[in-house]
Amino acid sequence: MADDLILDVQDVKKAYDGLEVLKGISFGLRKGDTKVLIGPSGSGKSTLLRCINHLTVPDAGRIYLNGHEVLDDNIDAMRARMGFVFQDFNLFSHLSVLDNVRICQIKVNGATKEAATQRAKRELERVGLGDKADAYPAELSGGQQQRVSIARALAMDPDVLLFDEPTSALDPELTGEVVRVMQQLAAEGMTMVVVTHEMSFARQAADEIIFMENGHIVEQGTPDAMFTDSVHERTRAFLNVIAEHG
Numbered sequence: 001m002a003d004d005l006i007l008d009v010q011d012v013k014k015a016y017d018g019l020e021v022l023k024g025i026s027f028g029l030r031k032g033d034t035k036v037l038i039g040p041s042g043s044g045k046s047t048l049l050r051c052i053n054h055l056t057v058p059d060a061g062r063i064y065l066n067g068h069e070v071l072d073d074n075i076d077a078m079r080a081r082m083g084f085v086f087q088d089f090n091l092f093s094h095l096s097v098l099d100n101v102r103i104c105q106i107k108v109n110g111a112t113k114e115a116a117t118q119r120a121k122r123e124l125e126r127v128g129l130g131d132k133a134d135a136y137p138a139e140l141s142g143g144q145q146q147r148v149s150i151a152r153a154l155a156m157d158p159d160v161l162l163f164d165e166p167t168s169a170l171d172p173e174l175t176g177e178v179v180r181v182m183q184q185l186a187a188e189g190m191t192m193v194v195v196t197h198e199m200s201f202a203r204q205a206a207d208e209i210i211f212m213e214n215g216h217i218v219e220q221g222t223p224d225a226m227f228t229d230s231v232h233e234r235t236r237a238f239l240n241v242i243a244e245h246g
Contacts, residue, residue, distance in 0.1 A: 006031050012061035021047045023215035032189040036202040039212035045195040049164050053082045083153030083161040087168050089145040091137040098133040101152045123151040127181050143174030163194040199242050211235045
């Protein structure tokens with residue numbers, strides 16, 4: 001593993017019932033970088049993200065976080081260092097917003113209730129929801145719920161944040177408020193891997209874009225290179241379709 005990589009993904013493979021979903025994916029992520037994974041549905045993007053923190057256990061390959069291999073016997077400690085933002089928010093409906101954000105700090109990191117409360121309030125302010133601490137998820141819009149889930153991930157003080165299509169369940173207006181928070185985090189230097197179809201975010205916030213299809217990395221490069229000078233015809237065709245329907 002390169003010394004300056006926070007996350008190092010090496011030749012990761014995954015198959016379901018004989019169908020290869022990931023066919024040997026490798027990439028590295030440095031501190032402060034935002035890596036955006038794009039590609040058609042079924043290309044393996046979300047599976048790759050879930051393999052990184054072993055929500056889905058890869059069949060082959062190695063994954064390192066800060067030089068330590070992610071393994072079954074250390075997965076709880078590794079997951080505590082990797083925030084995960086899901087498509088469908090994954091909030092506890094019976095808990096207030098404040099409790100949703102502080103519960104993992106207490107139960108996983110061993111924080112005191114006072115310290116967890118202070119951190120939770122700080123992260124809720126960061127995502128623009130400081131006035132919603134006492135609300136419950138059902139009282140919030142989808143965009144607000146997703147911002148709570150981002151605050152929850154941030155409150156764990158992760159080394160890297162993983163976003164699995166965080167706006168796919170939202171309408172365009174609510175998508176914008178979540179994307180703005182993500183752009184702010186990228187500008188602040190948060191280290192992130194983002195699976196998304198939001199090309200405006202990819203263009204503006206990514207340090208590198210990876211285009212995947214059929215379990216392979218077809219092409220990767222800076223936003224300028226990918227959007228204006230793609231090497232592969234398949235990349236250009238995908239981006240043109242996205243632009244037409246965006």
